[in-house]
Every structure is written in structure tokens, then in C-alpha cells.
Amino acid sequence: MAADAHAAAHDHGSGHGHAAAHHDPNIGTTGLDNRKVGMWIFLGSDCMFFGSLIGTYLSYKGKSLAGPTPVEVFDIPLTSYSAALLLASSLTMVLALAALQENRVKRAAWWLVATAAMGLHFVLNQVYEFTSFVLHHGLTLSTSLFGSSFFVLTGFHGAHVTGGVIWLTGLVILAMRGQLDARDYTKVEIAGLYWHFVDIVWIAIFTIIYLIP
Amino acid sequence: MATQAAFMPGQIAEAPTGLWSWITTVDHKRIGILYGTTAFIFFLMGGIEALIMRAQLARPDNTLVSAQTFNELFTMHGTTMVFLAIMPLSAAFFNFMTPLMIGARDVAYPRLNALSYWIFLFGGLFLNASFLFGSAPDGGWFGYANLTSKQFIPGQSIDFWMLGLQILGIASMLAGFNFIVTIINMRAPGMTLMRMPVFIWMTLVVQFLVVLAFPAITVALILLMFDRFFGTLFYLPAGGGDPLLWQHLFWIFGHPEVYILILPAMGIVSEVLPTFARKPLFGAAFVIYSGIMIGFFGFGVWSHHMFSVGMGPVADAAFSVTTMLIAVPTGVKILNWIATLWGGSIRFTTPMLMSLGFIAMFTMGGLSGVMHASPPVDLQQTDTYFVVAHFHYVLFGGSIFGLFSGIYYWWPKMFGRLLDERLGKIHFWIMMIGFNLTFFPQHYLGLIGMPRRIYTYAPDLGWNFWNMASTIGAFTIAVSMLVFIANVFVSRRSPPVGPDPWDGRTLEWTIPSPPPLYNFAVVPTVHGRDELWLQKHGDEEHGTGPVPRAPVPTREDLAAIHLPPPSYWPILLAGALLIMLSGLMISTAQIVVGGLLVLYCMIKFMMEYHRPPEHGGAH
Numbered sequence: 104m105a106a107d108a109h110a111a112a113h114d115h116g117s118g119h120g121h122a123a124a125h126h127d128p129n130i131g132t133t134g135l136d137n138r139k140v141g142m143w144i145f146l147g148s149d150c151m152f153f154g155s156l157i158g159t160y161l162s163y164k165g166k167s168l169a170g171p172t173p174v175e176v177f178d179i180p181l182t183s184y185s186a187a188l189l190l191a192s193s194l195t196m197v198l199a200l201a202a203l204q205e206n207r208v209k210r211a212a213w214w215l216v217a218t219a220a221m222g223l224h225f226v227l228n229q230v231y232e233f234t235s236f237v238l239h240h241g242l243t244l245s246t247s248l249f250g251s252s253f254f255v256l257t258g259f260h261g262a263h264v265t266g267g268v269i270w271l272t273g274l275v276i277l278a279m280r281g282q283l284d285a286r287d288y289t290k291v292e293i294a295g296l297y298w299h300f301v302d303i304v305w306i307a308i309f310t311i312i313y314l315i316p
Numbered sequence: 317m318a319t320q321a322a323f324m325p326g327q328i329a330e331a332p333t334g335l336w337s338w339i340t341t342v343d344h345k346r347i348g349i350l351y352g353t354t355a356f357i358f359f360l361m362g363g364i365e366a367l368i369m370r371a372q373l374a375r376p377d378n379t380l381v382s383a384q385t386f387n388e389l390f391t392m393h394g395t396t397m398v399f400l401a402i403m404p405l406s407a408a409f410f411n412f413m414t415p416l417m418i419g420a421r422d423v424a425y426p427r428l429n430a431l432s433y434w435i436f437l438f439g440g441l442f443l444n445a446s447f448l449f450g451s452a453p454d455g456g457w458f459g460y461a462n463l464t465s466k467q468f469i470p471g472q473s474i475d476f477w478m479l480g481l482q483i484l485g486i487a488s489m490l491a492g493f494n495f496i497v498t499i500i501n502m503r504a505p506g507m508t509l510m511r512m513p514v515f516i517w518m519t520l521v522v523q524f525l526v527v528l529a530f531p532a533i534t535v536a537l538i539l540l541m542f543d544r545f546f547g548t549l550f551y552l553p554a555g556g557g558d559p560l561l562w563q564h565l566f567w568i569f570g571h572p573e574v575y576i577l578i579l580p581a582m583g584i585v586s587e588v589l590p591t592f593a594r595k596p597l598f599g600a601a602f603v604i605y606s607g608i609m610i611g612f613f614g615f616g617v618w619s620h621h622m623f624s625v626g627m628g629p630v631a632d633a634a635f636s637v638t639t640m641l642i643a644v645p646t647g648v649k650i651l652n653w654i655a656t657l658w659g660g661s662i663r664f665t666t667p668m669l670m671s672l673g674f675i676a677m678f679t680m681g682g683l684s685g686v687m688h689a690s691p692p693v694d695l696q697q698t699d700t701y702f703v704v705a706h707f708h709y710v711l712f713g714g715s716i717f718g719l720f721s722g723i724y725y726w727w728p729k730m731f732g733r734l735l736d737e738r739l740g741k742i743h744f745w746i747m748m749i750g751f752n753l754t755f756f757p758q759h760y761l762g763l764i765g766m767p768r769r770i771y772t773y774a775p776d777l778g779w780n781f782w783n784m785a786s787t788i789g790a791f792t793i794a795v796s797m798l799v800f801i802a803n804v805f806v807s808r809r810s811p812p813v814g815p816d817p818w819d820g821r822t823l824e825w826t827i828p829s830p831p832p833l834y835n836f837a838v839v840p841t842v843h844g845r846d847e848l849w850l851q852k853h854g855d856e857e858h859g860t861g862p863v864p865r866a867p868v869p870t871r872e873d874l875a876a877i878h879l880p881p882p883s884y885w886p887i888l889l890a891g892a893l894l895i896m897l898s899g900l901m902i903s904t905a906q907i908v909v910g911g912l913l914v915l916y917c918m919i920k921f922m923m924e925y926h927r928p929p930e931h932g933g934a935h
Contacts (some may be wrong), residue, residue: 133501
């Protein structure tokens, strides 16, 4: 059973080779999958997106005219927990891909569920954090430059995580309907590229916005 | 019905017809024609806006339009020409020519390509719908903060502008991802990067600029959107915000955008000159590297648009130096083009005339541009008509001449018939004279102090004569466009042409005009940059004989071709996106409904071909 699965995975693995270029319409001149190249280009573009938002935050750092300061509102233990969740979810994402490449669909689906669940937990933490900023500290979008730039930057990151959770959920549904196996590993791989990217962006945001006073 | 037909080997040569086939098309050639047609209509609209402005400025103290209307006209003229005319006219060539020149049957993501077009179309219509609501954008195409804040422009005009640009940006970026992957990953065997035609290289550089520069304006517009709709303080000095943030974000996008507008024309000229000089492009590798250098430097010069805001001597000096540097690779290209002509056997066809016009006019625009690299000179000229003259020499004398060169050059490939040469030459000369009559006097007007964006002027300032001359020139340009439109209709009666009417050099001329649905019956093997020339004459420099042509296709070859079937999800997804984003101006309910529609259409779009169709036969 396991040996069969390995054989299937091996056959699929050779799909990178030159001979397969005639069969899989997604494999192009460079031997890479079109969808994967496209995702890398998108992530490069998204770097500029977050770069612009982080740049905006930094250029307004300490220039607020009113309202609470970052040090007063940040709950570092909670945010550290969120960061840990996202980091751990990158691991489960890798495990999901590895399981799918071995054609262990059920196992892959569970790792995807775990990844999506941690992502969802991260988003819920952020909802809690935003709510407590508004209710307990009186920090809103229009309180100060800090409020404006903080909520917009981290909010767009949260939106990226939410998009990723929806994407992962879609993959889980496909797996449950029997429409996802080792042949489709690229679909999980590009979702993984996106997920790791969102994770890395959070490491940057966590360090630059939360940890550096 | 049509969904299945495209996979049927027997029907593969037959292009489907009818409106539905255009709405659901994923064929890069049809999408190219859609882009070109739409962009040309927007180009005429932008031109009419310019004519009204010139009519207003023909005489001092004129009252043809009000100050408010004039603000709307120059805002919409700039926005239209940049985002709805020049960029999509270039996109028409990217779409039609890229697969043909790299030996591919379509782009990497054909449905995404259709999606880009529909989002672009809806974005353009949305932006222009503002005229119907009587609130056309009036804050300039650059939309400087904090003029665009609710405090100064409370109506919906800025909302139309920023949401319209946001929608158009999505279309451009999606196309950017598509063409980068297409060029990197869809080349025919043997087409190494350095064997790619220079037009393809410039396309690649442009797409990298698009995907890296548009996020900056996306963020700038998001911040503006939050300021206007959700009460943030990004651009509001009263809350500590700095309007300069807008200028930085806008020009970090805006200067690469300048190269997004000019590099496609440079690519076209680099194809046209070798064909009509019967010589390979002089130092083609240099031209390619210069294009890449321009792309890199393009991100390091943005603040030369901001010398007058007082950034301090260090920033001024740094951006002054980078701006002078970026003139070097541009100058390299101009020298290479001229050297290509040297000793060639030149045919003065219409595309060649347009390309020569490009070189002359763009050089003048480049020279008046590099003057602004010096902050003291820039301070003298900023906000005067000198700047208007400069960038029209680059964008009209450069981009538009280059794009018309491409239109005349590739028209027979696109439609199987030549445009009339006699009318083409009349078009060229009227446009050349009209263009210089319009814009050359504006240098002088600027130097004697006429500011930009004023809707009228007093009669005793000495500006009367040259303003009238400029207006006459503008209407002369309009006449040349009528000649071109007449030419399009006349060309429908000209005889059909073969695959290679110009004695061309690159792959697109090896296949019939217009190309069949599948472009290449047999995917070609490429031996050099000028593949067709090598097939016809061999390498004359090294004395090697002609390289083999692609074999005659067999029935099996044709049967093995499969093309992506049509899809209606691109237009539906684009429509859902428009509903969602325009909801920001109407109601939260519409945003939510639109958002759910977007999600639904995206899932349908993605799941339409969850797995690639199997080989051989209908699927």
C-alpha cells in the first residue's frame, strides 16, 4: 500500500523531467510550472505592497498628535502567541504538501485543516486585539496617525491571512470530495508559497511594529 | 456549445464568430484586438478633451468653458491618455504579438488575460461614467494630496477617480503576471533569452515595472480611500498627516510608469528599423541591457518630480545625479537605432517614417527632460508650459509615434491586409506638422512664464500668438487622426497579403496573415534573434547557410493541437469586482453582495479546469 503510493509519487516526481514537458501543458520552457512562476511574481509584487504600507507606518512613527502610544496599547505576549501560531502553521503547511506528494490524501487534508485552523486562530486574535484597542484604549482609525497606519497595515495583513484560510479551506473541500491527490500537488504547493509569504510578512511586521519601541 | 468545439480537431481551423464568441474569447489575438479598439476609442475621447482645452486657450479671456470644466478636462485628459490609451494600446501589441514572436500558441493564462481586458474595460467605463453623474474627476491626473481630501473636494469626483484607477491597476497587474510568465516560460525550443526579439525584451521589462510599481499607487490610493471613507488621517495636516507622503508614493509609481509608457514604443521601433533597413539591430544586446538598466534606474529617480517641494540639498543632489544617469542608457538606444540605419538599404514605408519620427521627437523630449535633472533649472520651469511641452514630446512624439509605427507595421499580420501607404504617409506628415505646431510653441510659452492648468489668461501677457498657433496645431493632429480612420476603412478593400509582406525578420512573419486560431501548426525551433531572416538568407555575417524552416504540418500535428475553450467567467468575475468596488460609493450592502459574488466567481473560475484536459479528443 505504502509502496504503491511511493511508486505513484515517484512517477509524479519525474514530471519535472524533460520528457514530461510534452505532456503537462503547465510545464514551460524553464521546466517550471507556469502556476508556480506566476505565484513567485505575484509575491514579488506583494512585497512592494507591504513595503509601501510598512514605509508609511515608519514615516509616521512618533508623529501622532493625540491618542495612546504604541507601547501603551501593545499586548506583546498575545501577539507573540499569534506569531507562534503563524510560524507553526508554516510547518503544518509543509507537512501537508509532503503528505500529498506521497499521495496520502487524508493525512494531507488533516495537515491542511491544522494550517487553516491556526490561521483562523491568528485572525480571531487580531479581531480581539483590534476590539480591545478600540474599547479599552480608545484607539480608532481616526484617533491618530498611529491608529490610521497601524490598523491599515495590520488589517491588510489580516485580510491576506483570511484569504489564505479561505483558500486552504477550499483545498480541504476538494480533498474531501476526492478531487485532490498527488497529481495536484502544485495546487497545494502554490497555496503554501502564499502562506509562507504571509507568515514572513508577519515576522517583519511583528519585529518592526511591535518589538522595536 | 462552443466550449466543446475548440477541442475538436476537425474544427480547430475555424474561428467561431458572433458577439458571444468575443465575450467569451480567451484567444490572445482577439483580446489584443479588443484592447486596441477600446484603447483607440478612449484615445479619441482623450483627444477631444484636449481639443476643447485648446479651443478654450486659443484666445485670451475666452469663455468657452468654465474653470471647473477646465479642471475636469485636464484631469480626464491626463488620466485617459495614460491609463486608457497608451497603456492599453501597448497591451494590444503585448497580447497580439507576444505569443507570435516567441512561438507560442497562447499566453500562459488565457482566461486571466480575458479577465484583465474586462476589468480594464469596466474600469475605463466607470471612470468615464463620472461625466454622466456630473462629477468628473477634477484634481489633476496626479491627484495631489490634500487637494483630494473631503475638505476641499467633498463631492464624488475624486471617488470616481481613485476607484477607477484602483480597478485599472488590478487589470494592469494581472496582465503583468501573465506576460512575465508567458515570456519566461512559453518560449519555443531554441529561443534563449538573448534570442528573444527586442520588442519581447521591452515587454518583459515593462511587465516587471508594472508588477513592482503599481503596488505603490495601490497603497497610495488605499490610504486616500481610507481618508475619504473611513476617517483616517494619512494626508490630513490637521491630524499630523503629511501630504508629501502621497507625492512620494505616487511618483515611486509614477516614474516607472513613464517607462511603462515609452519602453513598448522603443521595442516596436527596434523591430521596425531592422526590417526596413534590411540590417540586424545594431548592438541588439546593448539595446536590451539598456532597457533593463532603464527599468532598474526607473525606480531611483522619482523625487525629480518633487524638486520644488524643498526636500533639501542632499535629496535634491542625489535625485539629480540618478536622473542624469538614466539618460545614458536612453542615449545608448538612440545611437544604436541611428547606427542600424547607417549603410542599410532603407525603405521609407509608413511604419519606417513613424519610427524615424519617434527617434527625432523622442530625442527632443529626452533633451528637454534631462534639463530638469538640474534642480535650479527645474525650479524655473516647474508648473509651466515648458513641462507640458517636454512630456508631450516624450509621450506623443515618443509613445504615440512608436505605437502608430507598430499599428502600420503589424496591421497586415493582424487583419491580413495592408493599410494604404499613400494615406499612411499623408497621416504621418499631417501628424508630424500638427504635433510640432502644437507643442513646440509651448516650450517658449513656458519659458516666458505661462503656467500649466490655467483655464484662461489676460490679453497683454504676450502669450496670444503662440497659444493660437498651438490650438491650430492641435486641430491639425485631429485631421491626421481622421486620415488614419479613413485609412482603416479603405484598407478593407485592399488585397489580402501573404505571411511576410514587409520582408520581415522575426517569427510572426512565418505564419499566415491573419494567423490561424492556433498560431503555429508546428511549434518552431528557433536558431537566432532574426529567425525568419536566418531561414531566408542564413547568417550573412558568418557566412552560414539558411536554417531549416518548420516542417509542413501533418494531420496528426493538427489533431494534437488543443486550445483553451472559451469561458464566460472572466467577464462575470470582472463585473462582480466592479459591483464590489463601486459599492464603496453607494452602500455597504453592495460591497458585501459584490464581495460574495467575487468569491463565487473566483471559485468557479478556478474550478473550471481543476485538472488540465486529457490529450486527444473532446473533453
